[in-house]
């Protein structure tokens with residue numbers, strides 16, 4: 001070992017010793033915090049001075065309780081913080097840091113800064129390791145040797161960088177180190193990217209690239225829009241960003257104030273380990289479908305499967321385009337203004353099968369309220385309706401069915417209705433009390449339904465809105481005929497009758513409800529992240545923005561991977577007007593890290609603006625395209641290739657366009673080899689060979705990808721480009737496409753030196769097929 005390496009190893013040993021010492025200290029202090037907390041809990045009521053005699057005493061008691069609670073919470077926070085620190089130290093004991101920079105400035109001589117996943121101090125409180133998120137660490141990710149500036153909360157600082165060094169340390173031993181002048185040396189990145197895929201996404205803390213660092217450390221933008229090629233590290237950067245923000249605002253921000261929208265549940269699971277690996281708790285994770293479904297309550301929103309697999313004809317496409325814009329969304333306010341005068345649809349309130357308050361009565365009550373804003377009028381109406389219900393309950397108590405019920409009361413039922421202390425003056429008093437009590441209990445459901453606005457016929461109202469809307473604009477301007485619009489309304493009504501809504505309708509439906517009843521906004525959420533933004537409509541983004549009015553938004557996407565969108569406009573062009581332009585930042589990531597150079601060079605040719613995708617220089621085999629003559633032959637090749645790839649891959653994904661083709665493939669393969677089928681009902685990744693539909697593969701990556709049926713039939717036109725590109729770009733090391741019949745024309749335009757082509761005619765078919 002050379003001298004320099006020995007010096008570094010000694011420093012590693014020294015740092016680990018310090019970390020172990022600090023760990024012991026924290027463990028000791030945690031023990032005492034735990035005991036203290038236990039003490040506070042068990043003596044809580046003794047330490048609280050309870051005196052409720054005078055108003056002054058009551059308030060003193062309150063203060064005393066709050067003080068005790070505060071002590072307890074503080075101890076719990078300390079405890080949590082200590083535990084988090086211990087977990088980070090556990091990791092740092094194996095690899096205390098991954099980089100070093102030497103810097104100097106006018107006032108300070110050369111200083112060595114070591115950077116790791118967390119910070120560590122020596123006994124005199126000097127930094128042995130700086131957290132990767134500390135301001136100074138930015139220089140490591142951003143700068144070259146020479147002058148570099150970095151942001152601090154107090155402003156920009158400039159330093160002179162004299163050295164940049166990377167380390168690979170495992171179990172406390174320095175395995176390799178090298179000095180670099182690039183932002184982050186390729187060697188380290190080569191090694192990381194060359195490794196096998198895994199079931200869980202990994203953090204990229206030691207190799208964050210300069211442009212990714214910009215995304216991570218942006219704190220000012222209300223809209224941070226990241227457009228990046230497949231595999232350019234959008235998701236990775238955004239997860240690092242969450243960890244960064246938690247650190248940067250550690251005194252006022254916690255993980256519950258951050259929410260990420262993922263393309264599907266599989267993806268949620270895939271990214272769930274990145275933050276815990278960095279010693280942070282996970283942000284709130286959801287999918288747009290799940291988020292909307294929660295708000296819709298009893299109505300079901302169409303699943304990802306239905307959204308993808310339902311065919312749409314040209315006429316519907318125009319309607320969808322309209323719904324996905326914010327045009328109808330914005331029309332809702334106009335419609336609601338009209339409803340101020342009349343036109344609200346109500347439902348009868350029924351009890352025991354009979355109408356007790358008719359919809360006409362509700363109508364009259366509603367329109368007799370003062371002309372406040374809609375939500376206030378609904379509140380007023382609810383008040384009146386509930387008063388009416390109290391009156392009606394008294395009348396109901398006199399009815400014969402109540403008497404019958406009273407007579408059939410068992411002893412226990414009677415006791416449950418009448419408190420033991422209650423004494424009645426007469427039999428009539430008792431009967432009167434019981435009758436009212438029985439009816440009141442039964443009326444509880446009615447009160448609840450009034451409080452939940454169930455007297456308003458939301459479904460009918462939505463149908464009416466769609467019917468009424470063409471009076472407020474010209475359908476022809478949107479290339480929609482009256483007949484197509486009518487058909488659309490029939491479709492909506494039929495689906496509402498089954499308690500279902502398409503995703504694009506769900507947003508409008510919710511907006512209509514919110515406009516009438518008042519929107520339940522979430523002001524606590526500080527940061528919202530939306531991955532795969534290309535599959536969202538402007539209306540959906542507008543809706544999310546209105547729900548999270550105090551949030552900064554980070555939107556990540558790749559127009560080339562749009563699998564649902566029908567709009568050709570640039571994403572940013574569409575979304576930008578929703579945000580303040582002066583607080584919008586756009587970052588473009590063009591380097592693609594996931595795949596080998598050969599795979600990226602092949603996949604990017606599927607797209608038109610391919611020059612914007614730059615492959616990372618990591619070498620592998622050129623992709624293979626194999627054309628077969630029929631389904632059986634195709635499946636034989638798939639089987640052969642999958643088994644071959646399995647020998648050198650942890651995960652082999654056979655990706656089909658839709659669920660149907662995946663199911664067929666599974667039925668053909670499952671008896672011949674170990675293979676799993678991933679579908680909507682089983683969204684679980686596994687090692688080995690799996691078959692999955694395109695829309696569930698979004699955002700994921702696999703060592704090897706086999707494109708299932710890359711034929712002209714399955715991917716006939718340029719409208720399929722983005723889907724095919726998305727599938728192919730999931731491959732890290734190997735890509736094979738197999739077709740049943742003529743290959744897709746989308747491959748035919750790719751220069752043939754970029755891939756290996758093989759045709760299997762019936763004569764040359766594999767032995768198993770003959």
Ligand SMILES: Nc1ncnc2c1ncn2[C@@H]1O[C@H](COP(=O)(O)OP(=O)(O)OP(=O)(O)O)[C@@H](O)[C@H]1O
Pocket residue numbers: 189192193202204207208209212228229230231232233234235236237558561593594698699700701729
């Ligand atoms: N700076 C980096 N250091 C190491 N690995 C990186 C870096 N950036 C990206 N990667 C790796 O590249 C792969 C792709 O990253 P990621 O999934 O974040 O890209 P993406 O842009 O979200 O992709 P897609 O849009 O195709 O889903 C991952 O394996 C990730 O670990």
